[in-house]
Amino acid sequence: MSTKQKSLLVQGYEVVIGFETHAQLSTQSKIFSRAPTAFGAEPNTQACAVDLALPGTLPVMNKGAVERAIELGLAVGAHIAEQSIFARKNYFYPDLPKGYQISQFEIPVVQGGEVSFFVGDEKKTVRLVRAHLEEDAGKSLHEDFIGQSGIDLNRAGTPLLEIVTEPDIRSSDEAVAYAKELHKIVTWIGICDGNMQEGSFRCDANVSVRKPGAELGTRREIKNLNSFKFIQQAIDFEVRWQIEQIEDGHAIQQATVLFDPDTGETRSMRTKEDAADYRYFPDPDLPPLVIGRDWVARVQSEMTELPRVMAARFVTDYGLPEYDATTLTQSKAMAAYFEAAAKACGQAKLVSNWVMGEMSRRLNASEVGIENAPVSVAQLAAMIGRIADNTISNSAAKQVFDALWTEGGEVDAIIEAKGLKQMNDTGALEAIIDEVLAANPKNVEEFRAGNSKALNGLVGPIMKASKGKANPAQVNELLLKKLQA
Amino acid sequence: MTALHDMTVAALANELRAKKISAAEVAQHFLARSQADTSGAFLSFNPEATLAQAKEADAQLAAGTAGPLAGVPMAHKDIFVTTDFPTTAGSKMLEGYRSPFDATVVRKLGVQAGGAGMVNVGKLNCDEFAMGSSNENSAYKPVTNPWDTSRVPGGSSGGSSAAVAARLVPAATGTDTGGSIRQPASFCSITGIKPTYGRASRYGMIAYASSLDQAGPMARTAEDCALMLSAMCGPDLDRDSTSLDVPAENFARDLNASLDGLRIGIPKEFFGEGLAPGVRTAVDAALKEYEKLGAKLVPISLPRTELSIPVYYIIAPAEASSNLSRFDGVKFGHRTKDYTDLVSMYKRSRAEGFGEEVKRRIMTGAYVLSHGYYDAYYLQAQKIRRMISDDFQQAFQVCDVIAGPVAPTVAWKLGEKTHDPVANYLADIFTLPASLAGLPGMSVPAGFGEEGMPVGLQLIGNYFKEAQLLNAAHCLQQATDFHLRQPGGAK
Numbered sequence: 001m002s003t004k005q006k007s008l009l010v011q012g013y014e015v016v017i018g019f020e021t022h023a024q025l026s027t028q029s030k031i032f033s034r035a036p037t038a039f040g041a042e043p044n045t046q047a048c049a050v051d052l053a054l055p056g057t058l059p060v061m062n063k064g065a066v067e068r069a070i071e072l073g074l075a076v077g078a079h080i081a082e083q084s085i086f087a088r089k090n091y092f093y094p095d096l097p098k099g100y101q102i103s104q105f106e107i108p109v110v111q112g113g114e115v116s117f118f119v120g121d122e123k124k125t126v127r128l129v130r131a132h133l134e135e136d137a138g139k140s141l142h143e144d145f146i147g148q149s150g151i152d153l154n155r156a157g158t159p160l161l162e163i164v165t166e167p168d169i170r171s172s173d174e175a176v177a178y179a180k181e182l183h184k185i186v187t188w189i190g191i192c193d194g195n196m197q198e199g200s201f202r203c204d205a206n207v208s209v210r211k212p213g214a215e216l217g218t219r220r221e222i223k224n225l226n227s228f229k230f231i232q233q234a235i236d237f238e239v240r241w242q243i244e245q246i247e248d249g250h251a252i253q254q255a256t257v258l259f260d261p262d263t264g265e266t267r268s269m270r271t272k273e274d275a276a277d278y279r280y281f282p283d284p285d286l287p288p289l290v291i292g293r294d295w296v297a298r299v300q301s302e303m304t305e306l307p308r309v310m311a312a313r314f315v316t317d318y319g320l321p322e323y324d325a326t327t328l329t330q331s332k333a334m335a336a337y338f339e340a341a342a343k344a345c346g347q348a349k350l351v352s353n354w355v356m357g358e359m360s361r362r363l364n365a366s367e368v369g370i371e372n373a374p375v376s377v378a379q380l381a382a383m384i385g386r387i388a389d390n391t392i393s394n395s396a397a398k399q400v401f402d403a404l405w406t407e408g409g410e411v412d413a414i415i416e417a418k419g420l421k422q423m424n425d426t427g428a429l430e431a432i433i434d435e436v437l438a439a440n441p442k443n444v445e446e447f448r449a450g451n452s453k454a455l456n457g458l459v460g461p462i463m464k465a466s467k468g469k470a471n472p473a474q475v476n477e478l479l480l481k482k483l484q485a
Numbered sequence: 486m487t488a489l490h491d492m493t494v495a496a497l498a499n500e501l502r503a504k505k506i507s508a509a510e511v512a513q514h515f516l517a518r519s520q521a522d523t524s525g526a527f528l529s530f531n532p533e534a535t536l537a538q539a540k541e542a543d544a545q546l547a548a549g550t551a552g553p554l555a556g557v558p559m560a561h562k563d564i565f566v567t568t569d570f571p572t573t574a575g576s577k578m579l580e581g582y583r584s585p586f587d588a589t590v591v592r593k594l595g596v597q598a599g600g601a602g603m604v605n606v607g608k609l610n611c612d613e614f615a616m617g618s619s620n621e622n623s624a625y626k627p628v629t630n631p632w633d634t635s636r637v638p639g640g641s642s643g644g645s646s647a648a649v650a651a652r653l654v655p656a657a658t659g660t661d662t663g664g665s666i667r668q669p670a671s672f673c674s675i676t677g678i679k680p681t682y683g684r685a686s687r688y689g690m691i692a693y694a695s696s697l698d699q700a701g702p703m704a705r706t707a708e709d710c711a712l713m714l715s716a717m718c719g720p721d722l723d724r725d726s727t728s729l730d731v732p733a734e735n736f737a738r739d740l741n742a743s744l745d746g747l748r749i750g751i752p753k754e755f756f757g758e759g760l761a762p763g764v765r766t767a768v769d770a771a772l773k774e775y776e777k778l779g780a781k782l783v784p785i786s787l788p789r790t791e792l793s794i795p796v797y798y799i800i801a802p803a804e805a806s807s808n809l810s811r812f813d814g815v816k817f818g819h820r821t822k823d824y825t826d827l828v829s830m831y832k833r834s835r836a837e838g839f840g841e842e843v844k845r846r847i848m849t850g851a852y853v854l855s856h857g858y859y860d861a862y863y864l865q866a867q868k869i870r871r872m873i874s875d876d877f878q879q880a881f882q883v884c885d886v887i888a889g890p891v892a893p894t895v896a897w898k899l900g901e902k903t904h905d906p907v908a909n910y911l912a913d914i915f916t917l918p919a920s921l922a923g924l925p926g927m928s929v930p931a932g933f934g935e936e937g938m939p940v941g942l943q944l945i946g947n948y949f950k951e952a953q954l955l956n957a958a959h960c961l962q963q964a965t966d967f968h969l970r971q972p973g974g975a976k
Contacts, residue, residue: 099810
């Protein structure tokens with residue numbers, strides 16, 4: 001929990017949110033069959049006899065799905081159950097071929113854990129209740145058939161990990177930050193491709209409001225939010241709506257609601273009275289899922305370094321500030337890019353500045369991922385090497401970077417071609433400085449009167465006169481010497 | 486030479502291997518007999534497929550690549566899915582259904598590479614979705630008992646027991662959930678064994694109650710059962726998660742082992758008031774035979790025998806109610822012609838497709854699993870189920886096998902219990918405990934009781950002791966001739 005008590009109240013109400021996220025696991029085949037999980041194939045071409053629930057078929061657990069659940073558990077510091085149970089959730093729907101969904105009910109595979117992240121500069125920790133394995137259903141296609149519905153069972157049996165939080169989230173900002181952090185974790189460890197448009201990572205938000213200190217209010221569950229923007233919009237609308245209802249004297253009814261991105265509103269899908277009795281019971285076709293400690297240890301040993309561990313290492317190994325380390329570990333690709341460049345040129349902080357600064361700006365502007373950046377690790381490292389050895393100034397480096405980005409090429413050749421080499425000739429620089437001092441007597445006077453800011457008014461014209469080639473450190477040094485003489 | 490249909494599986498296999506007869510002519514013979522049958526034992530034939538399988542068996546025999554039972558005819562209970570024949574599970578719901586794959590047991594027994602080489606003559610009648618003990622719940626037709634055609638053959642594997650007893654086929658497959666192999670074997674004077682739960686793959690066996698269903702062979706002799714069971718069992722871990730990772734065995738290896746010193750436990754609860762005197766006399770006589778063979782009778786107690794009825798009739802319907810949800814008219818099986826929306830399609834398809842007993846068990850199962858009743862029924866039943874297993878383990882401290890009657894009575898008249906489901910359920914009392922414990926059990930012909938109808942002796946072994954059970958059964962069959970007697974109905 002946050003230690004600073006920044007008020008998050010909305011019109012005097014506290015917002016309480018719990019999350020259920022369905023992460024589609026990145027296995028090649030389905031959770032209980034050998035059919036492929038590929039997205040976007042022709043309807044019913046990725047479903048085998050087991051997925052169609054043909055008579056006589058039986059489920060067999062995909063070990064890859066279990067390993068991914070173990071990986072998540074380890075990533076969030078949860079307990080991996082030695083024995084967990086698959087249950088049947090019974091209900092009739094045409095896209096549910098068996099007439100029941102195999103899911104974990106009473107004893108899930110991942111128990112507890114937590115996810116921490118920054119909301120602005122404030123650290124927030126959300127406790128997890130559990131994460132359990134289950135199969136996805138197929139899809140009903142209502143558009144393509146007049147007066148009838150089509151069923152596509154390609155998605156039936158796709159492995160899902162449902163990750164459930166405690167109601168620890170207190171605002172839509174926190175909700176989005178949590179969802180982004182969880183998204184980062186699952187994509188970082190590679191258990192989910194994170195593609196929200198294709199439904200690989202979809203969130204349900206349980207939202208309620210209450211007066212501070214009161215009992216938890218009645219919640220409504222917003223289903224299937226598949227973008228961070230929708231999470232924000234849906235929760236904001238829902239909170240306003242609930243407060244309005246309460247203020248108008250209406251009690252909130254427990255309900256499942258859908259968010260309509262076109263109207264920006266949530267609308268009720270079903271209320272608690274319609275809730276089915278799912279007649280859960282342990283699936284007799286699947287023995288308890290037993291996970292030996294050796295299995296957990298093996299998965300752990302094969303796991304990639306977690307973002308929080310990597311960030312801590314960046315602080316220790318490269319002397320980066322925590323902010324830099326956290327920012328650089330927002331994505332695996334960015335972290336890898338940073339580390340490779342830092343190792344190549346030995347200038348970790350400079351690399352960090354360039355990756356978080358110019359590189360990120362250009363990547364965002366052109367909507368390119370760092371793995372496809374036009375400036376390679378070797379090019380950036382070479383350029384930073386030239387900054388470090390005083391060949392070029394930072395401002396000249398910006399021109400080099402731009403050239404690398406737009407035209408490519410070799411760093412030294414660009415410096416040469418553009419004449420960006422720093423002016424290390426003291427005599428020439430002193431001449432420029434003298435000229436500038438003579439032209440700006442007011443600044444000189446102010447500086448001598450004790451206004452140190454007046455120095456900036458002198459550095460700018462000197463750099464300009466040197467066409468950016470002067471070494472700023474050298475300029476500073478010489479300037480001070482002359483002014484204090 | 487003995488008529489082909491009087492020969493055992495073992496004898497036919499020998500003749501075929503010696504090339505004294507061909508699989509094709511054997512298949513023709515049994516196909517003709519089976520197709521002429523009027524007992525209702527068969528639900529479907531596909532002579533072309535049967536003869537093609539026989540031809541394949543002959544080719545394998547000629548090439549020396551044949552399995553151990555190559556060319557021997559048999560028939561599958563219509564609970565096993567088959568590509569060559571329709572599979573209905575005895576239900577209108579699956580009328581005309583054709584599976585795109587073969588059940589593991591079908592594959593292992595058949596002429597496919599690595600299979601035992603047996604030739605499938607057709608699909609055998611059974612109670613709908615294996616629910617019943619008289620075969621009267623078949624949606625297609627009842628089966629008559631070859632020993633008295635006014636009587637039931639038992640169930641749910643009633644087509645299997647009647648066909649083997651009438652020598653339409655030398656052997657058949659059955660499935661046993663609460664006694665569905667042992668009880669019909671008893672009623673028709675043949676031999677049948679249900680192995681340890683998990684020995685035979687359930688893949689392709691249409692599920693009734695997943696935690697209880699087991700496949701097993703039904704034949705005239707213990708030796709034939711041993712030969713078939715050896716082919717049917719073995720791990721199928723890629724297709725059935727409840728399949729045990731225990732290698733297949735040669736269950737015939739100990740058939741002739743001496744019974745000297747064998748301790749046979751006699752549970753006093755199996756010999757109470759409800760036991761028909763004629764059944765008791767036959768069972769007692771069989772036990773005397775065992776004593777003559779050197780075995781020792783040890784009194785034991787299985788105190789929760791009576792509780793096995795409510796426990797079974799909670800757990801099995803609970804699982805069934807869920808297993809049968811896939812029959813909804815959407816993807817396969819019966820869909821009503823007359824519906825207005827999704828819910829009416831579900832309701833009418835299922836109302837039309839399922840029979841009375843199936844509906845009764847679905848309703849019972851849905852009830853015991855429903856919110857507020859789950860703990861009192863399902864959970865309680867699971868607890869008692871564990872105690873029943875523990876009782877057996879206690880008993881096996883002092884005995885090697887357990888013996889008693891298979892059923893309290895001989896086969897009853899067709900229609901006699903149709904309107905009294907509870908009377909039907911009570912008749913399962915002696916077979917349910919071993920099913921609930923997952924133990925191997927078998928029925929061995931032990932003579933005749935009331936009205937001259939057959940009586941079976943039930944033998945129950947500890948886990949994985951099938952070979953020992955078959956040894957005990959084989960020795961009894963060496964000392965008696967009940968298994969060789971022919972029903973009057975068989976020509």
